[in-house]
Amino acid sequence: MKFSVLASGSTGNSTYIESDSVRVLVDAGLSGKQIEQRLEQINVDPSTLSAIFVTHEHIDHVRGLGVLARRYQIPIYMNESTWRHLPSSVGDIPESLQNVLETGAALELSDLRVESFAISHDAAEPVAFHIQHGEDLLSIVTDLGYVNQRIIDRVSGSHTIVWESNHDVEMLRMGTYPWNVKRRILGDTGHLSNEDAGVALTEILKGMGENIYLAHLSRDNNLSELAHLTVKNILEETGMQVGRDVHLWPTYDDRPTPLRAVKDK
Template structure:
């Protein structure tokens, strides 16, 4: 199994996951043109995509969904509540491409197993995703206000975890956002701070060489270096050595991460091509 975070942040989000038989996107939060360009940057022809999975209906996750699905006739999977709350800008998606994958359910597409993970966010019915192919596992969990035991259990032990580290609390409090927006971000249906991300990861990670990508960073209220340092310090305070027991990686809003291979611990570390 291979993957690339095509985009991550408040300006747009999308993840590419592939196996030998399957190529899927999680979210399509850039324009169709931008998604095509980012796929080509990692050597992927958009015509070879198999399906799209949607986590929730916010525009930074569905901006290019309608055009992409219609242009390439791609099946689209999301829960019923998300289908009902898609913004009108997505446009009509042909009924033959619309599929319901309810929260907590799982699906097998060729050689890829997909499981949904319920999360707390101010959307209709937001979810994260857990992917499995043979012994290889990858999960993406962003856009959540807090981490409960169910999330911890579902992602503990995965090979690669794409995990929200949205904001630095002090940067947010001192920043220019209106107070109602700050309150939303800080709420249980908002976004994880760097500190909360680190504390949750300390509970989730087993220290067996997992790779964690810090994702959905706020452009105005965070810095990549600050997110990395905050999470690193929290993990190392609990006895996990970053660079040995666990590996931290950045994601970007303006370019994709390199296409990398997920391998189970017994097979060694990912191929960082």
């Protein structure tokens, strides 16, 4: 199984995953044109997509959903609550392409198994996804205010984890956001800070050389280097060696990550 984080951040989120016979997206938070361009950069024809799975209805996760579905007749999967709360800007999606994948359910799509699980965020019924192809395991977990034991247990054992490291707490507190927005981000239905991301990873990782892609970084309240350093320091305080026991990788809001196998180091 191979994947590429096409985009990650407050301006748009989308991840591409392929197996031997299936090609899917998790979220489509860029415009349809931008997603097409990002796919072209990793040599993927958007007309070959088999499905799009949606984590929640916020526009930075569904901006291009309607365009792609209509243009390429791509089946869409999300839970019932997310379907009901899609923004009107997504436009009409043909009923034949609408599929319900309830929270906690799994779908076998040819040789790919996609399972959703609940997370805490200020959306109708947000989820993360655990994706399996044979023995390859990939988890995509962003937009969550806190990490509970159920999430830790579900993600632990994955070879690659796309994991939220949204903000530096001090940058956020000292920044220009209105206080109500700061309080939302810092709350239990907001986003994980760099520190919280690192602490949670100490409970998730087994030190088997997992790949961690630090994702959904705030443009205004974080820096890629700061997120990497904070998480690295927290992991190494527990005796885990970054670069050997675990590998940290960046994601970008303006370009895709290289297409690579989930077990690559």
